[in-house]
Amino acid sequence: MTTTSPATPLTPTPSHTIGPFYGYALPFPGGPDLAPAGHPDTISVHGYVYDGAGDPVQDALIEIWQAAPDGSLDGAPGSMRRDPVTGGFVGRNGIDFTGFGRIATDKDGRWSAHTLPPGARPGHAPYISVCVFARGLLNHLFTRLYFPDQAEANATDPLLSSLDEERRATLVATVEPNRTYRFDIRLQGEGETAFLDFV
Amino acid sequence: MTEISQNDIDKAIAHKREEYLARRAAGAPVENHPQRDYAPYRSSALRHPQQAPVAVNGGDPETVELHTPVFGVSDITEIDSDLTRQHNGEPLGERITVSGRLLDASGRPVRSQLIEIWQANASGRYAHMRDQHPAPLDPNFTGVGRTLTDDEGRYTFTTIKPGAYPWRNHTNAWRPAHIHFSLFGSAFSQRLITQMYFPNDPLFAYDPILQSVTDDKARSRLVAAYDHDLSVPEFSLGYHWDIVLDGPSATWIEEGR
Numbered sequence: 504m505t506t507t508s509p510a511t512p513l514t515p516t517p518s519h520t521i522g523p524f525y526g527y528a529l530p531f532p533g534g535p536d537l538a539p540a541g542h543p544d545t546i547s548v549h550g551y552v553y554d555g556a557g558d559p560v561q562d563a564l565i566e567i568w569q570a571a572p573d574g575s576l577d578g579a580p581g582s583m584r585r586d587p588v589t590g591g592f593v594g595r596n597g598i599d600f601t602g603f604g605r606i607a608t609d610k611d612g613r614w615s616a617h618t619l620p621p622g623a624r625p626g627h628a629p630y631i632s633v634c635v636f637a638r639g640l641l642n643h644l645f646t647r648l649y650f651p652d653q654a655e656a657n658a659t660d661p662l663l664s665s666l667d668e669e670r671r672a673t674l675v676a677t678v679e680p681n682r683t684y685r686f687d688i689r690l691q692g693e694g695e696t697a698f699l700d701f702v
Numbered sequence: 703m704t705e706i707s708q709n710d711i712d713k714a715i716a717h718k719r720e721e722y723l724a725r726r727a728a729g730a731p732v733e734n735h736p737q738r739d740y741a742p743y744r745s746s747a748l749r750h751p752q753q754a755p756v757a758v759n760g761g762d763p764e765t766v767e768l769h770t771p772v773f774g775v776s777d778i779t780e781i782d783s784d785l786t787r788q789h790n791g792e793p794l795g796e797r798i799t800v801s802g803r804l805l806d807a808s809g810r811p812v813r814s815q816l817i818e819i820w821q822a823n824a825s826g827r828y829a830h831m832r833d834q835h836p837a838p839l840d841p842n843f844t845g846v847g848r849t850l851t852d853d854e855g856r857y858t859f860t861t862i863k864p865g866a867y868p869w870r871n872h873t874n875a876w877r878p879a880h881i882h883f884s885l886f887g888s889a890f891s892q893r894l895i896t897q898m899y900f901p902n903d904p905l906f907a908y909d910p911i912l913q914s915v916t917d918d919k920a921r922s923r924l925v926a927a928y929d930h931d932l933s934v935p936e937f938s939l940g941y942h943w944d945i946v947l948d949g950p951s952a953t954w955i956e957e958g959r
Contacts, residue, residue: 519897558748
């Protein structure tokens with residue numbers, strides 16, 4: 504059925520904090536593993552989430568969403584595939600790239616994920632969209648993880664080039680050995696991550 | 703450390719409300735979402751950014767955040783939407799049916815999209831190790847549900863009415879009964895996590911999390927309505943709750959997935 508009636512503007516439902524008890528509901532096995540197992544192009548992304556006192560945030564939930572390596576933004580179902588026999592999770596099918604990952608921070612305030620490098624269109628740098636939820640955070644926060652080894656594309660990216668050096672630096676991961684990138688998220692204070700508002 | 707009383711929190715809530723009304727009187731727009739810096743909810747103190755967010759123009763349809771993660775029938779099982787059937791026995795408590803529509807800000811249905819819920823049991827206890835509230839766990843109730851919206855954006859869950867529970871924001875702090883909802887739209891920028899409340903709960907005024915939505919009309923949209931047509935004879939009481947997502951929505955081509 505299609506709804507063809509003229510659009511009526513509605514007022515949005517307010518956001519609320521995710522609270523402390525989402526851990527048995529939202530994270531799922533394979534949530535951090537976007538890349539098909541053993542894929543030679545796999546990259547690792549990881550980091551810590553810190554609060555305004557510099558302490559790790561042990562109950563944050565990170566979601567990532569990104570283009571496939573060919574730049575496609577269609578995604579695919581199957582991030583949290585289920586077993587109809589047991590009701591449990593069977594993991595991704597190892598073939599499709601869903602573009603979506605979900606990771607709860609651990610007691611060290613740390614998150615990590617394994618994915619494929621996102622594609623990008625000309626004039627834009629590749630990036631991973633990051634959404635942060637946490638107890639104490641009444642409305643989630645969006646940011647982006649850009650790659651330090653894409654200096655040329657980063658230099659002309661519309662968002663990165665609109666920011667001053669300090670803010671810009673918070674969106675660019677640091678490179679580590681073995682195709683690994685570190686991206687810390689600081690919710691408040693010194694080195695506060697640049698968060699985004701889509702208008 | 704000094705004890706923080708409900709009276710202290712009430713004053714802080716009233717102060718934030720006065721500030722909002724003053725902003726409104728000075729011509730500021732309606733605030734549909736909580737401000738992240740909301741002192742009465744003490745955990746927000748060190749977890750809100752101090753710098754203004756960077757505005758990203760949603761007019762560019764190829765922006766990654768204007769596309770969305772997709773989910774399908776392989777991501778859910780049939781009993782995910784019935785939280786009373788996930789164990790061998792019947793859970794204790796008042797059975798309820800919660801149903802409504804997921805819409806974008808233009809009133810268009812969000813179709814075939816994932817809705818996840820989680821909640822405390824009838825005694826006000828979560829099946830989570832960190833919840834040490836001395837109320838009984840129910841071996842027949844976990845409190846986790848998932849479903850996909852239909853072509854009209856409609857969802858339905860069968861569950862148990864959750865209990866109120868104490869928390870440690872201040873002395874004698876109690877959360878009104880609520881169900882947590884996690885929602886995806888047709889664009890990642892519409893992502894929403896929120897909580898649904900039940901009508902006429904006497905705890906509303908005392909709860910800094912609900913009161914963090916300082917606009918009265920906005921706050922009322924978090925409260926479901928009793929709906930007799932949704933009540934199932936001899937089985938459950940019905941509640942209706944529609945959800946409207948904020949933020950720029952995706953291009954039309956993506957509809958009808």
